[in-house]
Amino acid sequence: MIVTGHRGALGSEPENTLRSFHRAVADGCDEIELDLRVTADGELVVLHDATVDRTTNGTGAVADLPFSVLRSLDAGHGEIIPTWSETVEAISVRFQAEVKAAEAVPLLAATLKDSALADRTLVTSSSPDILLAIRDHLPSVETGLILARTPPVDEILSRTKSAGATWALCGITDLTSETVATLHAQNLRVTAWPVPDPATHELALALCVDGITTDHPDRLPIPRP
Numbered sequence: 001m002i003v004t005g006h007r008g009a010l011g012s013e014p015e016n017t018l019r020s021f022h023r024a025v026a027d028g029c030d031e032i033e034l035d036l037r038v039t040a041d042g043e044l045v046v047l048h049d050a051t052v053d054r055t056t057n058g059t060g061a062v063a064d065l066p067f068s069v070l071r072s073l074d075a076g077h078g079e080i081i082p083t084w085s086e087t088v089e090a091i092s093v094r095f096q097a098e099v100k101a102a103e104a105v106p107l108l109a110a111t112l113k114d115s116a117l118a119d120r121t122l123v124t125s126s127s128p129d130i131l132l133a134i135r136d137h138l139p140s141v142e143t144g145l146i147l148a149r150t151p152p153v154d155e156i157l158s159r160t161k162s163a164g165a166t167w168a169l170c171g172i173t174d175l176t177s178e179t180v181a182t183l184h185a186q187n188l189r190v191t192a193w194p195v196p197d198p199a200t201h202e203l204a205l206a207l208c209v210d211g212i213t214t215d216h217p218d219r220l221p222i223p224r225p
Contacts, residue, residue, distance in 0.1 A: 002211035003222050004096050005029035007048060011215040014076025015055060016046045021091050027217035028224045031094035036084060038103040043067035044084040094120045099130050109137035128163035135164045142166050150174035153182045160188055167191060177207050
């Protein structure tokens with residue numbers, strides 16, 4: 001079962017920073033989840049929100065700010081907002097790259113022409129259109145549809161199929177082992193989220209999911225490097 005650190009080690013470090021990603025790897029994560037947006041001058045950066053207000057000491061929309069301005073901001077504990085290219089150079093584990101803005105699609109797709117990087121990247125989104133656009137660029141790339149709550153299994157199958165997705169990222173609250181088995185029978189892999197504690201980790205194991213996403217890898221009974 002793949003253990004994915006949500007925005008790195010969100011519960012312990014400033015989210016979506018290299019510090020957070022390194023902490024997640026040290027805490028035993030097999031994969032890093034991160035979010036991609038594009039600056040006003042076309043730089044692919046790692047940031048969750050549409051604005052920098054919540055996670056930095058700056059203000060304004062990412063899409064309206066040049067990279068030089070984003071780079072000058074404090075993203076927590078003196079960390080900077082990293083680029084996608086810097087992140088893939090610094091972190092050697094798998095990535096779950098959530099595309100937050102359609103403008104990021106061609107920029108990300110260009111980097112995934114590197115087969116070694118593509119092999120360790122799962123592209124995710126809650127938008128079927130974004131996933132289909134990624135697949136138009138790279139037909140063989142792995143993609144995952146994010147489902148905020150887990151709907152009935154027929155709806156999961158319909159929505160993932162329409163998005164061309166190979167993974168279903170499902171809220172664990174409404175997920176059942178029967179649903180997971182049905183998705184597996186249809187050649188879909190399943191990630192459950194969020195998994196904040198050992199009890200929920202045990203539930204995920206019982207559900208036989210392929211992966212989990214956690215803010216707190218340090219709290220889970222997983223092997224450490």
